[in-house]
Amino acid sequence: MPTISIPKKELFExxxxxxxPAKLHETLASMGIPLEAEDDKELTLEVTANRPDLLSFQGIARYLASYLGLKQQSMYKAQSPKENYKVxxxxxxxxxxPYTACAIAGNLSLNDExxxxxxxxxEKLHITFGRNRKKVAIGIYPLESISLPIHYKADKPEKISFAPxxxxxxxxxxxxxxxxPSGxxxxxxxxxxxxxxxFIDSKGSILSMPPIINSDDTGxxxxxxKEAFIECSGFDMDSVMQGVSIISCALLDMGAKVFSMKLCYPDKEIISPRLEPQxxxxxxxxxxxxLGIRLNKNEISSSLRKTGLEFNQGTDQVMVPPYRTDILHxxxxxxxxxxxxxxxxxxSEPSPVFSVGKESPTEILKKKIREIMASCGLVEAKNYYLTGEEYETSMVLKSYKLVHLKNSMSSDFNVLRRAILPGLLRTLQKNKHHDYSQExxxxGTAFIPKGTSIIEEERLACILCSKDADYTRIRQVLDILLRELDIKAAFSxxxxxxxxxxRCAEVxxxxxxxxxxxxxxxxxxxNFSLEMPASAFEVSVSTLKGLIEKRL
Incomplete structure (x- = not known):
């Protein structure tokens, strides 16, 4: 887990x-923030990856004050954008x-700390929430050096010139x-x-080249x-909006004023940041x-307030602050x-049901398949069940029904996967910088909608990516698998x-x-930016299991 260093004296202030020390340690443990190390001046705390809002001094202080009931949760608000506050x-x-979300912070009173x-x-947000800048990259700039409005564009690298x-x-x-070095x-x-x-200002001064580096002149x-321009760039609008909200709330806790900006996209205009509670x-x-216990509304309200959330007892609605990106359900x-x-x-009470567990037949078969594939020199990959709709359809030239998530927070994870192969293609896409061949x-489980129900099917996919990856090579791998499982297959x-x-066959x-x-x-x-040939297969492990059981 990521860690953060917090000065004790400033935290207590x-x-x-x-x-x-005893009260501090007990409270931090109850809050779910383990103490990694401590000396006379600093605390080093572990923060779980789902709480990027705690990766700052302000986030820790805010949470600790709420938990102890010392301060009421602030209602965060961004000032309306001024006329030229545009990107x-x-x-x-x-x-x-493709996406950016921005804000302007004023009334700054900065010192070295x-x-x-x-x-x-x-930097902590870059590493965790931003996935090492792949998902989200953040830039903070002195507004005094910038002429508004700001433009966000792309050009050939030889035409971009500035002092990093x-x-x-x-x-x-x-x-x-x-x-x-950052490049x-x-x-x-x-x-x-x-x-x-x-990013470039109205006078032609380049601010930065995200996600790499800021300009030495304006960055x-x-x-x-006294005033700063903040931007988050990335591949998902929700993620960059969440990133700029987390930083905006930290700046507000520092005593700054935060102003919204008008984001002028080619087809729409968006106001950023949005700091209204969810x-x-x-x-x-x-x-x-x-929970196993019945709590009255006062107890629920008191419990939620300790974690920085507000509960309206009249409407039974919980107000979730904009920095709490982890609360989805x-x-x-x-x-x-x-x-x-x-x-x-x-x-706590013991379970009334006692049973003796054993390995399921499906897992036994999957273990055997894993051993066979590994003996062929292949590396096992693991991808999420959740994926983006375009990866399951247009990018693999398919058009079929998928299981969609209701109120998905990201277009990268808005459906359940229907096939395993698209995930392997994405894995290859993210590992192009490694040597070939990649095999x-x-x-894993594929989710197939059927009427009002969903069929969960265990599947196996394999892909070979190299200059000599062809039908013959992938067929050899599948033949070895079927032979070891004693399955006689036909190909048409x-x-x-x-x-x-x-160059395709049904098995x-x-x-x-x-x-x-x-x-x-x-x-x-x-579509996946792969320059090497690839051959692949995907088969149903569930069907293989049925064939093996029928033979027994």
Whole structure:
């Protein structure tokens, strides 16, 4: 888990009281923030990956004060944007890094400690919430050096020229990737892109080239900075909005004023940040069912207030602050109630059901398949059940029904996967910087809608990606698997949308279809930015299990 260093003296000043070591340790443990290390001046705390709002001094102080009942939860608000508080997003960034969310902070009173806090939250968010800048990258700039409005656009790297942070001479976009330490570290994020994104002000001064580096001229805040421009860029609008909200709330806790900005996209205008609380209806019977005890509304309100949430007893709605990106469902509210109420107070009793467990037949078969595939020299991959709709359909040239998530928070995770192969293609896409050949397999559950129900089917997919990956090589792998499982299969020519016509076959056994095998279509490879040929198969483990059981 990520850690954060917090100065003790400033923490006690922020919450308005000094705690004894025993009380401090007990409270932090109850809050779910383990103490990693401690000395006379600092605390080092572990923060779970789902709580990016706690990756700052302000976040820890805010949570601790709420938990102890020392301060009432603040209602965060951004001031309306002034006339020229605009960011104009050009269509050229659509295929590079398409989204940004921005804010302006005023009334800043910075010293060395506060600058260190800002840098710490920026870097911690990069590593965790931003997935090492792949998902979200953050920039903070002194507004005094910038002429509004700001433009966000993309251009060929040789046409981008500015002095990167720490350098006095100008460099092109490609030179920055090759020569600057940050450019070398994060070069993979722009690998294969013909255009690089950048922020530029109305006078033509480049602010930064996200997600790599800020400009040395306009990208350094200092103690003299009174106003700052904050931007988050990435591939998902919800994520960049959440990122700028977390930083905005931290700045408000520092005493700053936060102003919204108008984001002018080619097809719409958006106001950012949005700091209104999210409202979630709480079912009290749901709370009782999962906690095992009945709490009245006053107890629920008191418990939620300790974790920084407000409960309206009249409407049964919970007000979730904009920085709480981890609360997506009622079950998350139940967890917050348990934390605020105290896990130690919850009754414990032994389960009335006792049974002896054993390994399921499906897992036994999957273990054997895993051993066979590994003996062929393949590496096992594991991908999420949740994925993006485009990866399951348009990018693999398919069009079929999927299981959609209601109120999905991200377009990257808005459906349940219907096939395993798209996930392996994404894995290859993210590992292009590694040597070839890359030979992967994955076993897992696919979710197939049928009427009003959902069929869960265990499947196996395998993909070979190298200059000599063809039908013959992938067929050899499948033949070895079927031979070791004692399955006699038949192959018949088939047209598969993700495969090359004439180089694809349907696999069946005992008259039952098992799956498809073939060479991956060049169009699909292009969609995933893969430059090497690939061949693959995907078969039903559930059907294989049925064939084996029938034989026994």
């Amino acid at each position: 922020a919450i308005g009281t000094k705690l004894s 104009i997003i050009d269509s050229s960034v659509k295929k590079v890094r 506060k600058i260190r806090e800002l840098i710490q939250i920026q 942070l720490g350098f006095s001479r100008k460099m092109t976009g490609m030179q920055i990737l090759q020569q600057h 070398k570290e994060y070069a993979g994020l722009l690998e294969g892109k013909s255009h690089f994104p950048f 350094k805040i200092s103690e003299s900075t 409202k979630i209806k709480l079912d009290l019977s749901y709370v009782e069912r999962y 009622q079950i998350d509210l139940v967890e917050e109630i348990a934390v605020g109420y105290g896990y130690s107070k919850l009754p 992967l397999f994955e076993q 020519e088939k047209t598969g949308s993700a495969f090359i016509e004439g 069946s056994a005992d008259g039952k279809p098992l799956g498809l095998i073939g060479e991956v279509s060049p169009e699909v490879l292009d």
